[in-house]
Amino acid sequence: MSESSAPAMTSQRPYLLRALYEWVVDNGMTPHVLVNARMPGVRVPAHTIKDGQVVLNIADRAVAKLTMDNDALRFSARFGGVSQNVVIPMAAVIAIYARESGQGMALPEELPAGTPSADAETDTTPETAQPQPADDGPPEEAPEPPKRGGHLRIVK
DSSP states (O other), X not given: OOGGGSOOOOOSHHHHHHHHXXXXXXXXXXXXXXXXXXXXXXXXXXXXXXXXXXXXXXXXXXXXXXXXXXXXXXXXXXXXXXXXXXXXXXXXXXEEEETTTOOEEEOOOXXXXXXXXXXXXXXXXXXXXXXXXXXXXXXXXXXXXXXXXXXXXXXX
């Protein structure tokens, strides 16, 4: 089956979030999520937002009614003594990590629906593959591929 006829898959973000949450909790640490509070659908108390982001403790002892479905992260928590319902669309979750160790993962960015896939925008040729010479002339050395920086950021 060719890549162009491959069926569309659901987002991997909710699965990664649930797995990493379980990993952090199983190791006796406190799971925190970094959220892009500027994304549509994010419902968090305004006073918790700093520079368009918010870090939330999602440990069982800090929240009630925690659900992580394929669309959003939802829970109830107390902020300044007042219980509030929090809704975070999966696309707004930037990272999940353990507070004590900082270990965790930045979740991969997703392309909006209707945009070309990431495979179409990036070179998928293995780095060990040799460039094929053109049929109409002698082989030339391939230009050096552009250097790409990492997409992860250190969150403090």
